[in-house]
Amino acid sequence: MSQFLQQLLNGLSLGSIYAVLSLGLAMIYGTLGILNFAYGELITITGYTMYFATQAGLSFAAAAALGAIAAAVASVLMQQLVFRPLQRAGFVTLLFASFALSEVLQGVFRQAVSPRAKGIPLPDALSNTIVLGTLRISTLTIITFVVAIVALAVFAVFMRRSRAGLHMRAAALDLTTTRLQGVSAGRVILLAFALSGTLAGIAGVLWISRTATVTPSTGATPILVGFIAVVLGGLGSTVGAVVGGFAFGLLEVFLEAYLPLGVVPFQFAIALVAISVLLYVRPEGLFGKAVEVKV
Amino acid sequence: MNGRLRVGLMGALVTGLLLVAVVSVLALSGSKSLASTAVVLCINVMLVVSLQSFVGTTGILSFGHAAFMGIGAFTVALFTIPATLKRSQLPSTPPFVRDTTLPWPLAVGLAVLVCAVVAALMGVVLVRMTTSAMVMATFALLITAYTVLLNAVDWTRGSTGIFGVPRSMSPWIAVAVAVVFIVVVRVLGASRLGLEGRAVREDELAAASIGIDIRRNRYLLWVISAALMGAAGGIWALNVLAFDAGQFGFATTFALLAMLVVGGRESVLGAVVGAGVVLLVTELFSRVEQGFRIGGFELPRITGTVQFVLALLIILALIWRPEGIIGRAEIEELVAPLRRWAQGVRVRGNATTAPDIVAEPSMSAGIVLEGRGLSRSFSGVRAVDGIDIQVERGEILGLIGPNGSGKSTLLNLMSGVSAPDAGDVLLNGVVVTSTTVHSRARAGLGRTFQNIRLFEHLSVLDNISAPPRSEAVAGLALLTRLNLADVLAAEAGTLSYGQQRRLEIARALATAPAVILMDEPAAGMNEEESDSLLRDIRNLAAEENCGVIIIDHDLRLIMRLCDRIQVLETGRTIAIGTPEEIAQNAQVRAAYLGDPVGGDE
Amino acid sequence: MSEPLIRVAGVTVRYGAVTALRDVSIEVNPGEIVAVLGPNGAGKSTLMRTIAGVHKPTAGQVHLAGAPVESGSPERVARRGLRLVPEGRQIFGPMTVEENLRMGSPDSGAALHDQLDRAYERFPILGERRRQAAGTLSGGEQQMLAIARALMAAPRVILYDEPSLGLAPRIVDQIFELIVGLRDEGVTSVVVEQNARRALAMSDRAYLLAAGSVKASGRSAEMAESDIAGHYFGTQR
Missing domain, CATH: 3.40.50.300 (P-loop containing nucleotide triphosphate hydrolases)
Known part of the structure; x- marks a missing residue:
């Protein structure tokens, strides 16, 4: 029982990172129909920014803030430099372009920084452990969960209450009608990328705090998880992405805890097969809309 | 054999001849490294045309094909490595695996079988999804196969790899096999299955409304393409003489897709050209990667240059030439004499295979x-x-x-x-x-649509040949009657508005x-x-x-x-x-x- | 004669092989209600969307208050005081009534609150349902919401695309009364209607569109019904 509770807490903590991550990915898909493969590199960018900032003597907190901002700026630049010139292209072309962009960025990291991993010193406070009865919880687990939940809540309030959030929700429903109300499409898209980048940045800070290193291919696992969570939750649904993120985090932790030792390396594969079975039953994902046409 | 198949076969042979010519020049140059480049070129062609047979035909991007390449390579390596080497490298595999050694063509056949089975199982889930979810699912397949191959150390030795595959490739064998791949893929594309796949790619609803079973079509193309990919992967292993589980991840997927996109997704010729261009870039920049000397200056080794340059190439290609260097055309559409010949064959083929009388209209009223x-x-x-x-x-x-x-x-x-x-x-x-x-x-039940839904990038003739029941109908006679006989070879999307409307009616009639x-x-x-x-x-x-x-x-x-x-x-x-x-x-x-x-x- | 508020001059719109509008010219003067009649498929919606900047004309020009409209940039046209109440309402179904209204307003804070108060005063039913998802409203209420949303920005001119579509005659009367009432407040209106009799009864001038071009125009009171019926039923070319 206590092991179950322990794993539940770990799972929720990891899941909360995945939820933030997936939300940023789902937002861009919801507004523009782009699945941004280079989204993972935003996390790498956060990592390198944190690395250089701590090297320059900044505090961890300042480095984390800079890291998140860097991801937001990079996300906007991606839109301006790559996606905008391709705005008339279809889903496949855009996906492929983002795939290529991801490779270009990894190449840049290798040339400009180093192909080898760079360590980021974490404050000691993060590695403390709190003992609650039979439970041992690291400070990082708690902080991660709290930061992620606050980020999700702030995002939800922003989308509900603010004028910009209203415009973005409307644009995701019907861009032309939104423009007919005098809302600039360009601004909404820019804002969507900035917000998506901020979410990637927050997830990035939490991710880097777990790994304490950054390499040119740091973004690979997060993007993979994000894609799976988004498909699991239902393409185009932001609620689905958050739920999918939590679900995948829990699945990962529980598989790791309860699988026989020899099978643990295959946990990723097993999780994917499990999700495939789920998608066989519900091809549109947990929160996606069923397609009516029976073709 | 109908006209479409004959043209496909002929186009494949001409494309194959071009490849033979390039390979001959490289192989006969006397340089050992050029000869081995020729083999790599042939294998890349096999890989990319196999990928094209799914991605190009259905229009669905697949990240999963590198998985089939890996499975194929593993199967071939496992069954061609001599038993003595296997016993030392893989002591814990079952005896029948350890002790069985197959001649390479049989091993490749086994790879085809294994990949077909894996694809058939996964295809059941895959074809139920929407196209975007499908792309993600192929991505999941890539990761699943990658982790399994890498972690099943008893079988694969992970990233250490297994080696000792006997040498069997030469430029001449490789080019012969590559030509076979080109022929198979072109004939598949020209077959009913391929035609229906392209129709679905152009417009799903219109395809369903002429009687095409979309799921069945995608399922079959997926399995066939995976089987081809497995064969190509097997031959790849025969050339590198080893299997390393770490090699069938993103980098390979990326290189394969790069070849396809740079050359032209929807054309087999494009796939072949893409394979060539990407190989050329790879060869050039891997020199840079190793570092070289210019007049006394030692340039440093720069790792990852190849992938970086390929990625940039792709982004630029997507922005400036979204359909690739070759675009959608096949060789017989690019070379004028071939074009005239091909059109003749298509028209005659269509006229002779189809009876001139429409499948007897039932005279029943009611x-x-x-x-x-x-x-x-x-x-x-x-x-x-x-x-x-x-x-x-x-x-x-x-x-x-x-x-x-x-x-x-x-x-x-x-x-x-x-x-x-x-x-x-x-x-x-x-x-x-x-x-x-x-x-x-x-x-x-036939229908036409309010906003004309033709298969825009298919020819007029292909548009009316696409309905599964069309073989029973005199397609040519229909087109003549609706005054479209002069534009048989034109892409449907280029017709005038009135012609498009009439073609849509002709297509509906071709479903009898x-x-x-x-x-x-x-x-x-x-x-x-x-x-x-x-x-x-x-x-x-x-x-x-x-x-x-x-x-x-x-x-x-x-x-x-x-x-x-x-x-x-x-x-x-x-x-x-x-x-x-x-x-x-x-x-x-x-x-x-x-x-x-x-x-x- | 003073400058018309909207001037469409020789506009042709093509999509691919289809010509939706052929050399269409119409004018709308300030303070008028102009009806655009015609059978379905005549190009009426395309004309409205072209004026609103959604479509780019293949040939010809659209002017709003003497300056050319920014074709392809409907948000800029909207900010110059033009609103389109689109065919089928196009309200944001999952959002609340109040959120839909906020979408129409360029303002926030006190100005927005005044606009909301005025909207609820004019449409009490919307006030009652302000927290309800707009998609759950009845057809007539959705149409009122679409109009209320357009009014939030105090526009100079409103284009209505088939405002009576799918509504009961009693509701249509209310909507048309509202449009006439707005003329007295200085709002210019262009009303696209299939329902020719009603549209002629409430408008000042009318254009008849068929097969993408203007077949007749004039003062509404003087447009002969037999002419229009001829175009509808195909007895007249």
Whole structure:
């Protein structure tokens, strides 16, 4: 029982990172129909920014803030430099372009920084452990969960209450009608990328705090998880992405805890097969809309 | 053999000859490294045309093919490495694996089998998904296969790899196999399966409405393409003489997709050219990567240059040449003499394989399509509210009514695009209410669309050859009758508006329908065009003895064309009768012009 | 004669092989209600969307208050005081009534609150349902919401695309009364209607569109119904 509770807490903590991550990915898909493969590199960018900032003597907190901002700026630049010139292209072309962009960025990291991993010193406070009865919880687990939940809540309030959030929700429903109300499409898209980048940045800070290193291919696992969570939750649904993120985090932790030792390396594969079975039953994902046409 | 297959085969042979020429130059150059480059080129061609047979034909991006390449490579390595080497490298595999060594062609055959089985299992889930979810699923496949191969250390030794595959590739064997791949993929593309796949790629709804079973089509193409990929991966292992599980991840996927996108996704020639260009870039920049000397200066080693340059190349290609260097064309469409020959073969092939008489129109009269008490609501609004409708063979029924009266919804209920909340649809007296669009099409229900849905990038001839029942119909005769015989080889999207409308009708007729639903066939036509359309429809209804239900807002056309007219308003029938009766009906006039206001009438 | 508020001069719109509008010219003067009649498929919606900047004309020009409209940039046209109440309402179904209204307003804070108060005063039913998802409203209420949303920005001119579509005659009367009432407040209106009798009864001038071009125009009171019926039923070319 206590092991179950322990794993539940770990799972929720990891899941909360995945939820933030997936939300940023789902937002861009919801507004523009782009699945941004280079989204993972935003996390790498956060990592390198944190690395250089701590090297320059900044505090961890300042480095984390800079890291998140860097991801937001990079996300906007991606839109301006790559996606905008391709705005008339279809889903496949855009996906492929983002795939290529991801490779270009990894190449840049290798040339400009180093192909080898760079360590980021974490404050000691993060590695403390709190003992609650039979439970041992690291400070990082708690902080991660709290930061992620606050980020999700702030995002939800922003989308509900603010004028910009209203415009973005409307644009995701019907861009032309939104423009007919005098809302600039360009601004909404820019804002969507900035917000998506901020979410990637927050997830990035939490991710880097777990790994304490950054390499040119740091973004690979997060993007993979994000894609799976988004498909699991239902393409185009932001609620689905958050739920999918939590679900995948829990699945990962529980598989790791309860699988026989020899099978643990295959946990990723097993999780994917499990999700495939789920998608066989519900091809549109947990929160996606069923397609009516029976073709 | 029909014309399409003959042209495909010939195109494959010419493309293959080009490859043979390039390989010969490299192999006979005397340089050992150029000769081995030639082998790599051939293997890249095998890999990328296999990928093309799915991605190009269906238009669905697959990240998963590198997984099949890996599975194929593993299978071949496992069964070609001599038993002695296997015993030392893989002591814990079962004896029958450890002790079995197959000649390489058999091992490749086994790889084909294994990949086909894996693809067949996964395909069951895959084809149920929407296209974007499908792309993600192939991505999941890549990761799953990658982690499994890398972690099944008892079998693969992970990233250490297994080695000792006997040397068997030479430029000449490689090029021969590559030509076989090109032929198989081109013939597959030209086959019924390939044609239907391309039709689905162009327009799913239109494809279903001519009787193509989309899931079945995608399933078969997926399995075949995976099997080919497995063979290509196996041969890849025969060339590198080892298997390393770490090699079938992102980098390989990326290189494969790069070849396809740079060359041209929808063309086998494009795939071949892409393989060549990417190899050239790779060769050039891997020199840079190793570092070299310019006049005394030692340039540093720069790792990852190749991938970086490839990625940039792709982004630029997507922005400036989204369809790749070659675009959509195959070799016989690019070279003028071949083009003339190919067109001749296609036309003759079509004329000889198809009987000149349409599959005998049944002379039976009687009701061919019937709707009974059909209802359908959308978010509380009853779009169709208990409508009865029927049409007989040879009859033209007009369906009119103001905007929002439920005509299009009714059409969707009858063609199977959406299901009614209540009521039944009967086709030739059989209840088909819960059947799919494609099965209704096969049972004799044809349709055309309000906003023309042709297979835009397919030729006129391919458009009317796409319906599964088209072999029974004299396609050429149809085109001649609808005045399209001069534009057989043109892409449908390049035709004039009137020609596109007529082609869509011809395509519907090529399904040998018992009844055709036409949604605004005259929309956007000028009077001359709509007059000639009227004559065409009338002749066709009489000659094919099929029923026609036609929606149009051009009441002038409807009044002159139809035997009977049914008028809808707010989801209900308000009048049925001859054109004369309808024109005089006060309720109909009110529905169109509005209720008399303030008693001024 | 003073400058018309909207001037469409020789506009042709093509999509691919389809010509939706052929050399269409119309004018709308300040303070008028102009009806655009015609059978379905005549190009009426395309004309409205072209004026609103959604479509780019293949040939010809659209002017709003003397300056050319920014074709392809409907948000800029909207900010110059033009609103389109689109066919089928196009309200944001999952959002609340109040959120839909906020979408229409360029303002926030006190100005927005005044606009909301005025909207609820004019349409009490919307006030009652302000927290309800707009998609759950009845057809007539949705149409009122679409109009209220357009009014939030105090526009100079409103284009209505088939405002009577799918509504009961009693509701249509209310909507048309509202449009006439707005003329007295200085709002210019262009009303696309299939329902010719009603549209002629409430408008000042009318254009008849068929097969993408203008077939007749004039003062509404003087447009002969027989002419229009001829175009609808195809007895007249």
